Amino acid sequence: MYKGIELLIVEDDESMAKVLERLAKEYKWSYRVARNGVEALEIFNREVVEVALMDIKLPGFSGMQLLEHVKKGNFATEVIIITGVGTVETAVSAIKLGAYDYLTKPFDDIRKVAVLIEKARERYQLVQKIKTLERNTTDQFQFEEIVGKCNKMQEVYRLIESIAPTNATVMITGESGTGKELVARAIHRRSVRKDKPFIIINCAAIPEQLLESELFGHKKGSFTGAIADKKGLFEEADHGTLFLDEIGEVPPSIQVKLLRVLQEGEVRAVGGNQSRHVDVRLLAATNKDLAKLIKEGRFREDLYYRLNVISLHLPPLRERAEDISLLAYNFLKKHGDRLKKTVDKISVDVLQTLQNYNWTGNVRELENTMERAVVLVNGDTIYAKDLPPNILGDSFYLTEEAGVKDLTQYSYQDANDKALASFNRSYLANLLRQTSGNISIASEKAGMDRSNFKKIIKKYNIDTLEFKHADLHMYKNKG
Secondary structure, three states: OOOOEEEEEEOOOHHHHHHHHHHHHHOOOOEEEEOOHHHHHHHHHHOOEEEEEEEOOOOOOOHHHHHHHHHHOOOOOEEEEEEOOOOHHHHHHHHHHOOOEEEEOOOOOHHHHHHHHHHHHHHHHHHHHHHHHHHOOOHHHEEOOEEOOOHHHHHHHHHHHHHOOOOOOEEEEOOOOOOHHHHHHHHHHOOOOOOOOEEEEEHHHOOHHHHHHHHHOEOOOOOOOOOOOEOOHHHHOOOOEEEEEOHHHOOHHHHHHHHHHHHHOEEEOEOOOOEEEOOOEEEEEEOOOHHHHHHOOOOOHHHHHHHOOEEEEOOOHHHOHHHHHHHHHHHHHHHHHHOOOOOOEEOHHHHHHHHHOOOOOHHHHHHHHHHHHHHHOOOOEEOHHHOOHHHHOHHHHOOOOOOOOOHHHOOHHHHHHHHHHHHHHHHHHHHHHHOOOOHHHHHHHHOOOHHHHHHHHHHOOOOHHHOOOOOOOHHHHOO
8 A cells, every 4th residue: 555645745835835735635635744844854754755846945944955855865756846036047956956847936827736746746656667667577467478467458368368278269359569469379378289389370461372372282283383282281280279360361262261171170272172171279360340341241251250259359559558668678678688788777758758659550569669779779778869750759859950951942931941940949959958848947048938938839849748857867866
């Protein structure tokens, strides 16, 4: 059971403390209030604190001194500094000391304070997850070669354990990249056929004229190039398991033969006149909507029901977000070991980026991303620069030179507009990078009103989260 508190309010102004208390109650955060630095330290020493909201001016010693003490004491707490007299220098000092962010009171919108606290809590929890993953292996969350701990994956594991010992035909569905082949392997390995052949064929990768021969074999002279008898994969998999991936791509002429195998347990080679009995467990997988293909007349309904004795669906990665960090560390170890590189850490910002990405390519895309990062990284930690541009977003890569090359192909006005846009993006990106994505500090450094500064950022589609906490090693010093 969690024994800490979610929010510590360190504020000597009674009215402001009450405002923040009301906010904590509204958002149902567990909280404590300290009126000075001494009281705050007592709370830090006896309880785990996720987020501390600290006023700079406190009786005894300042909020900045308290911040420094917290960071030197290796407390994991994320600290948000608040003050009534804000300067750029103070803000920069707070960020450098390890503050999560900096707010000036009075607050123009108390809801924004709540959003900031929630973001700080998310970061705190992510840092704790990183530490857990770095201390422990993913073995406890691994089922055969499949990694995941979310409820949907636990249900998949239970289903595999139930159906593996049987000879039932299984239809595995799910988007491309969700791990259908790994599920098929897990079923085979936990079956009585585990010591017999497990054969895979991707039905979409083989031309129709060759697929029939691959599956059922052929006799010498049955077609041009058939210079000898050849066993098909059904015979090769006799007493074992045959996994038909992308079953929805099988043409109708071969669907008829598949149906015969399922009904009679017999195969007949191309060009042959005798059938041979085979004992094969069939597993099939598809990312297609077979019900739709049946309506379109492209897939046999009777074959569908023969294949779909048991249905097992794999969720897309976007529906199992809690597994993303677990999978990322698993792939980090896998490819680090393969490439003989000691890479065992992922920065907080990278994990936040991975959590926020949509992963249309699912687990396979995540693995490719981590493999690329391991190849490119120098050192033991994966940083944002090691991720591909499509995951980071274009603004991360902006430099003074970006986008201004070869402008002679445009008219003067168009070239001028492009160069100006490039300058603005580069200036804003560099400014946000220097201030760790803090809009208040960046706007003051730019000599601009905060609201206008935000409008320009929005205009150029720059995400401040890409620059939040530029010191990606920071989490190491937070206990």
